[in-house]
Amino acid sequence: MGRFREAAGRSRTAGMDGIELHASNGYLFTQFLSSAINKRKDEYGGPLANRARFLLDVVRAIRAEVGDDYHLQVKINAADHHDDYFLNSGKGNTLAEGIQVAQWLEAAGVDALHISTGSQFPHPRNPIGPLPAESAVDTYTAMIRSGRLSFLNYLSFRLLPTRALARWLWARKQPLLREGVNLAECRAIKEAVTIPVLCTGGFQTASVIRRAISDGECDGVTIARPLIANPDLPIIFASGADTASRPCTYCNKCLAHVLTDPLGCYDESRYDTYEAMIEEIMQIFNES
Numbered sequence: 001m002g003r004f005r006e007a008a009g010r011s012r013t014a015g016m017d018g019i020e021l022h023a024s025n026g027y028l029f030t031q032f033l034s035s036a037i038n039k040r041k042d043e044y045g046g047p048l049a050n051r052a053r054f055l056l057d058v059v060r061a062i063r064a065e066v067g068d069d070y071h072l073q074v075k076i077n078a079a080d081h082h083d084d085y086f087l088n089s090g091k092g093n094t095l096a097e098g099i100q101v102a103q104w105l106e107a108a109g110v111d112a113l114h115i116s117t118g119s120q121f122p123h124p125r126n127p128i129g130p131l132p133a134e135s136a137v138d139t140y141t142a143m144i145r146s147g148r149l150s151f152l153n154y155l156s157f158r159l160l161p162t163r164a165l166a167r168w169l170w171a172r173k174q175p176l177l178r179e180g181v182n183l184a185e186c187r188a189i190k191e192a193v194t195i196p197v198l199c200t201g202g203f204q205t206a207s208v209i210r211r212a213i214s215d216g217e218c219d220g221v222t223i224a225r226p227l228i229a230n231p232d233l234p235i236i237f238a239s240g241a242d243t244a245s246r247p248c249t250y251c252n253k254c255l256a257h258v259l260t261d262p263l264g265c266y267d268e269s270r271y272d273t274y275e276a277m278i279e280e281i282m283q284i285f286n287e288s
C-alpha cells in the first residue's frame with residue numbers, strides 16, 4: 001500500500017494532473033475484488049467488503065498523501081463476466097457488486113470512475129473482436145507463475161485441441177458485442193453515484209459517443225484501439241465526419257504485436273500496401 005501512496009505523491013510532485021488506479025481487467029486489484037479469482041481465507045477474501053478492502057485502503061492512503069485537490073480516478077469492472085470464457089469458476093462479480101464498489105469508492109474520495117468489463121485481459125468483451133491467440137500465449141507465458149489457473153489457461157491457448165475450444169468460447173459472444181459494449185452497465189453505475197463516470201468500449205463513431213453522453217449513459221468515453229488506428233480521430237470528429245474513412249476493424253492484431261513490436265495498427269486491410277502499413281507503424285521512431 002505504501003508503494004501506491006508514494007508513487008501517487010511522486011506523480012503530484014512531478015507535475016501530473018492526476019492518476020488512475022487500474023482496478024479492472026484482471027490486474028492486481030481485480031484479483032482481490034473478483035469472487036471468481038480471490039480464494040483468500042483472511043480479511044481480504046470472502047464477502048465483497050473484504051475483497052474491496054485492499055483497493056479502498058489504497059485509495060484512502062493516496063488521498064491522504066496527495067490531498068483533496070488532486071485528481072484520483074479508478075477503473076473498475078461493472079461486472080466480471082468471468083464465465084464468458086472460463087467455465088470453471090462462476091461468473092465473478094455481478095453488476096450489483098460493481099455498483100456497490102463504485103459507491104464505496106466515491107465515499108472513499110475518488111473523483112471519477114472509469115468503467116470497463118472482464119475478469120482478465122484479454123477477455124471476449126475486452127477488447128471485442130477475435131481472440132488474439134499469439135498475444136494470449138505470450139501474455140500467459142509471463143503470468144504462468146501467478147497462479148494455478150494461469151498455467152491451465154496457458155495450456156488451453158498453447159495446445160491445439162484446447163486452442164480450438166478457446167477460440168470457440170471466445171467467439172460465441174462476439175456477435176452480441178458492439179461499439180459501446182459497456183454502456184448499459186455504465187449507466188447503472190452512473191445512476192448510483194454522483195461523481196463523473198467514463199466508459200470504455202471500442203468507441204470510434206461521433207454519433208454513438210454523442211448519444212451515449214446525451215442519453216446519460218456516461219459523462220465521457222475513453223478510446224484505445226481506434227486511436228491506434230487513427231491517431232487523428234478527434235480532428236476527424238472536429239471536421240464534422242462521423243467516423244474515420246478507415247476505422248479500426250477490431251481485428252486485435254495490434255494486441256498480438258504489442259509485446260514484441262512497435263505499437264501500431266497491424267491490420268493490412270486498412271492500408272494500400274504492406275509497405276504503407278510498416279511505414280506508418282515506424283513513424284513512432286521519427287523525431288518530428
Ligand code: SF4
Pocket residue numbers: 225226228229247248249250251252253254255264265266267270
Ligand atoms: S490492428 Fe488496427 S484495426 Fe486491428 S484492432 Fe488494432 S488498431 Fe484496430
